Amino acid sequence: MKLRDMSVGARVLCGGVLIVAGYLPVLISFFSATANEFRGEVSINAAAASQKNASIELLCKKLSEDNSSFVEELLQNKLSGDRFCSINPEPSNIENIPSVPKKPSVSPIQIISSGEFAGSKFVKSNIMSNFYADARKLGVPASVVDSVINNLSSKLDFRRSLKKGDTFEIMYSNKNVMLYSKIKTKRHQAAVYKFTHGNHSAYYFENGVKVITHANSNSFVQPLKGKLHVSSAFGSRVHPVRGGYQKHTGVDLKAPYGTPVFAIFDGVVVKASPYYGYGNCIDIKHPFGYSSRYGHLSRYAVRYGAKVKKGQLIGYTGSTGISTGAHLHLELARNNTLLNPLHTKMVPNEVPLVPNVGSFNLLKKRIEKIAITK
Template sequence: MSTVNQFLTNINKKVSSLKREGTKILSPKVNQFLTNTNKEISSLKFLTDINRKISSLKFLTDINRKISSLKFLTDINRKISSLKRERTKILSRKMEEIVLITSSILFIFFIYFAITYNSILEKKRTESIDSFLSNNQTVLLKNYILNQVKSPYLEYDYIVKDNDTIEKILKKFSIKNDEIIFIVKKIKKMNLSNIVPNQKINFILKKEKASKNIEIVKINYPLSKTTFVQIDKRKEKIEIKKNITELFKKDIIVESKISNSLYSSAVKAGIEPNIIIEFARIFGFEVDFQRDIRKGDVFEIIFERYSDDRNKPIKTGKILYAYLNVNNQGIKLYRFNKKGSVGFYDDQGKSIVKALMKTPINGARLSSSYGKRKHPILGYTRKHNGTDFAAPTGTPIMASGTGTVIKAGRCGGGGNCIKIRHNNSYQTVYAHLSKFATRKGRRVTQGQIIGYVGSTGMSTGPHLHYEVHFNGKPINSQKLKLPSGKILKGEERKLFEIERIKLDVKLAELKSLQK
């Protein structure tokens, strides 16, 4: 037992010894291991720091996710930026256009203002001179001229007033008295002193250096469309001469269709108004231009036109040939001088002239016919002895036939009226006139203007009341059957045929030149 105990004791000692030895041996190694382990643990601390930082940066990850989810906003921003650039370009172009338009408007306005302002100044200047001339102010016109213009020359168009004479006008311009006497005496001797109101006289004047008087340079005024008076002062000598414009005659042909009225269609075709009126007068015996004319009717005229050396039309001459197609019926009329009496004849040599024209007024509307009617003023029905033609006040009225004026004055309810006796059988009456163009006792010719449309007497508006009396009794002028014109015979017929053939040849030639 003791041996065992001893043995165990020894073993324990050895174990203890071994422990001590082991401890001695292991302790450095363990310590080294632990040290190394601690070092490794220490070296891993940065990971902890990183983890902490990563943890702290997680919110950035969330933000990035959100930003990524909001990328469409970036695209929208890009598009908005692009649209802004486009809008800027468009606005820039629009602004350029607005500036250009505004500049143009301002430029036009400036030009208009300049012209208007200049016109006003010129008008004021002219009015000032006219005011001086009409009021005869104490300040001489020459002083006005010298104060208003720096140039020694002045050109002025003087408009002739009522009761003006050449002498009175020259005195208004302060021309030297001896020169006025010379000019007036000379133009009277040459029969060149005829001036009328509203006529224009052109003055070119000059300031004399020494005396400061107004000196004549040139004076021009017309006597007619082709005749002019020219007064020149050269080297203290005044020369007066009559200038006659050389005119060149040309036969003109015009063919056209009536679209609205004869007058408007003829004017549109380039025919002068006086030729149109003469054309209507020629056919007035056969055609009622207020009721017979239809759209599409054809007319043709050969007439004379006179032009100057610059081919500017100055005046018209005679109608040589006239054609009118009315209601599908053509009427040809040729001019023929029968022993000093000029008339128009058809291709059979029959005169177009009848005792009375169908209507004594052009461009009027038939407003009331012959017969019973309710009087517009009195209100009851009674016979209307004439024909009423509605027309504007002042429209010319023609004598429907050649005759003698037996009355030109008041006719009761007819107001101002004219009565003409044409022969032993026929008389005509023209009532409600605004004014007269003839007087009692005068001889008038067919187509001559005798008065003007008005509304005098018992009248509801401007019109012509026209009556035809046969053997003292009123008859319907619109149904009047007058005998045809005279027919040329014998030698006159032969001469007419020669003229007719010449005009037919001329007609063909003029038409060929138009092609």
């Protein structure tokens, strides 16, 4: 059996009726059909559509009678595709027919003509091979594609989780600044918006959480939320319990009993157990020779050997070990040399949110409108 050049626009229904969509006529001829073997040919012919529909019906019927499962599979899975070059299968190896990739629903880059985004460009497409290549092929500048990847890489694994048929939208200014991007996969979607408040612009996810990219993620975060209250500084001091001068190996941060404690950086938990005067103690080994210690905890939220992310909950404050009251003893060292943790830049451990939720939501709506009309 040979079907050739089943074209865009031609659809065959399971019942064996061929519908010629639009103006593309189809010619069919077939010959020599025995019980298990069919030969036929379907090809586009600009002159012959209407009177040949009957022939196609006939062929489909004939095939159906003689080998219904083969035909059904053919009709359901193969002929209903948008494009066909040629298939030439034996009924037994019909599985081997190469599937033809779906036509991309590509719209070329569109220039927004009016409104606040006038002059900006908008593009919407399916992913055909990989996001970067597809966006570049459409003409999106490399810097814009990089910006999309940079801002959404914490939400999506661009190498693994994007598949053919997933979709993306990108809007960027005439100066090639990425203004918006949304990527939709089968399972979820992620979007990022450039939002300006006063004279400060930043990228935010759909839920208003500020995007932390690799470029601004290299600092430690605070082990406690909110403003830190230092009850005892790093360095020499009179020991609060033992008396006498002694070097304080870290800082004491005042916090009510049971306050959540967070890892100050990515690392591996190398201790989560009572340790002399530190009481319940967690040590984390970080990259670049850094390590941190959290003492006097009431409870652990991680175990020895756990891999932690910065800002991740690791335990709760308490007053175990040698301690006069609930607080967190925080130590920081690099290559076994103690450092003053407060001399190291620690960014607040808050989820930074968009400064004006109302106008951010309006921005999202305006962009959504553009996306729908493109």
